[in-house]
Amino acid sequence: MTPRTDTDDPTERPRIPLSRRRVLRAAVAIADRDGPESLTMRGLAQELGVEAMSLYHHVAGKEAVFDGTVEVILAEIMAAVDEVDAPSPEDDWRAALRARILTAREVFLRHRWAPQVLESRGTTSPDVVAYLDGVVAILRAGGFSFDLAHRALHVLGSRALGFAQELFRPDGAAPTANDAAAEMERMAGRFPNIAGMLAAAVHDDPDGTLGFCDDQFEFEFALDLILEGLERRRAAS
Amino acid sequence: MTPRTDTDDPTERPRIPLSRRRVLRAAVAIADRDGPESLTMRGLAQELGVEAMSLYHHVAGKEAVFDGTVEVILAEIMAAVDEVDAPSPEDDWRAALRARILTAREVFLRHRWAPQVLESRGTTSPDVVAYLDGVVAILRAGGFSFDLAHRALHVLGSRALGFAQELFRPDGAAPTANDAAAEMERMAGRFPNIAGMLAAAVHDDPDGTLGFCDDQFEFEFALDLILEGLERRRAAS
DNA sequence: ACCTGAACACCGTTCAAGT
DNA sequence: ACCTGAACACCGTTCAAGT
Numbered sequence A, B: 001m002t003p004r005t006d007t008d009d010p011t012e013r014p015r016i017p018l019s020r021r022r023v024l025r026a027a028v029a030i031a032d033r034d035g036p037e038s039l040t041m042r043g044l045a046q047e048l049g050v051e052a053m054s055l056y057h058h059v060a061g062k063e064a065v066f067d068g069t070v071e072v073i074l075a076e077i078m079a080a081v082d083e084v085d086a087p088s089p090e091d092d093w094r095a096a097l098r099a100r101i102l103t104a105r106e107v108f109l110r111h112r113w114a115p116q117v118l119e120s121r122g123t124t125s126p127d128v129v130a131y132l133d134g135v136v137a138i139l140r141a142g143g144f145s146f147d148l149a150h151r152a153l154h155v156l157g158s159r160a161l162g163f164a165q166e167l168f169r170p171d172g173a174a175p176t177a178n179d180a181a182a183e184m185e186r187m188a189g190r191f192p193n194i195a196g197m198l199a200a201a202v203h204d205d206p207d208g209t210l211g212f213c214d215d216q217f218e219f220e221f222a223l224d225l226i227l228e229g230l231e232r233r234r235a236a237s
Numbered sequence C, D: 001a002c003c004t005g006a007a008c009a010c011c012g013t014t015c016a017a018g019t
Helices: A020-034 A041-047 A052-057 A062-083 A093-110 A114-120 A126-141 A146-161 A177-190 A192-204 A215-236 B020-034 B041-047 B052-057 B062-083 B093-110 B114-120 B126-141 B146-161 B177-190 B192-204 B215-236
Strands: none
Touching (some): A020 A041, A020 A062, A041 A052, A041 A062, A062 A114, A093 A215, A114 B114, A126 B177, A126 B192, A146 B192, A146 B215, A177 A192, A177 B126, A192 B146, A215 B215, B020 B041, B020 B062, B041 B052, B041 B062, B062 B093, B062 B114, B062 B126, B093 B114, B114 B146, B126 B146, B146 B215, B177 B192
């Protein structure tokens, strides 16, 4: 007898042995498709054609799986920032840092669930530290003291990794223009200033193709404002 | 027979009827004490001396409970900002906004779990919109166009509510000075720039009483940098 | 060494029944 | 109207057993 089994069924793929790497990649795939709240050990096992208990030979538990997905995302970021060609930080630290951050951002745009999972981790992963080490390297090359670089990390916060807290999230409701108009009417009473802001934005973009906010534009506006403030303090120091 | 039961046991408090308000206050109390991950419907019921199923007469389910805790926190913030006496925004929008934000921050410092729960809500609660309406009101009084006010909300992000993404969270490990030194040694190899930054910070604060970061100082530094950048753009507009 | 089935101790929630 | 007990359909995880 050959060691191969199930030869009668050609649809059965030869079994690839389970590994930590395969488990984590499957976890990222599930989060990409259904969101992180849909990630269960049983579902993850099913995705891999295996029983749930087999996972525990490769990861410590569910929390370790989430830690692992952050690892995968950060690795993707590190690979991306390594390839981008930006000005040397000695010549133009702002352009160098800007390029790094916007490159990292692209990865998070492909994995929109990742910020929430990253923030939910109790402790700072070494991969995040490694990424931030590169940020500090750029600042140092640009003439920052360690102290001012430290300030800079705090000012940037999650923006250093390319994402920002959005307090204003799309409602998802208001599918028709009429609903939107009714919603606006209601808001004008309770929230006159927000309503005025919304009206002004709609005026600038009458088709509303962008929705209320162009996230990329807002992100870059905020980033440039911060980089300018940091450069001002660096020059004064 | 009187309707009162259990008169034999004087420790049994007369039963206060359950209400949405009581349920949500108990939920906040549990989150304050044990963290939001420890909040379960069964535990919440026990805290209220009731069966789990009774809760469903006052809240739709667990997600509604979390929505409700955000409501409670935002109400606390609104009460706090109403009482603070700050410069009129017409005279000094920066001072007025700064005072509002630092007041909101105090509430989050009393409920450190709240940012994560607030961010986990899929949609923007009306209470957050009400708070931001006040922020926009200050900006408008300070001479901002609706458009620039919109930019400002995005730049501030969660900082408008008084909290910021901290990517660098205290490890909790390294309880002894020796452990910390060993940790530093290890970091110097993999993360030379972060390690240098850490060393510089320790040098400035040899007792290490503040830990690595003085959060309040960093928050205000970042806030002031942003307010300055916004004022510059307002003046130029 | 790697995988599994059955079981345990939890969850949120439904439902029919009590008062 | 408000509360409850039993039950259902899930979880993550342990353990002893298989190969």
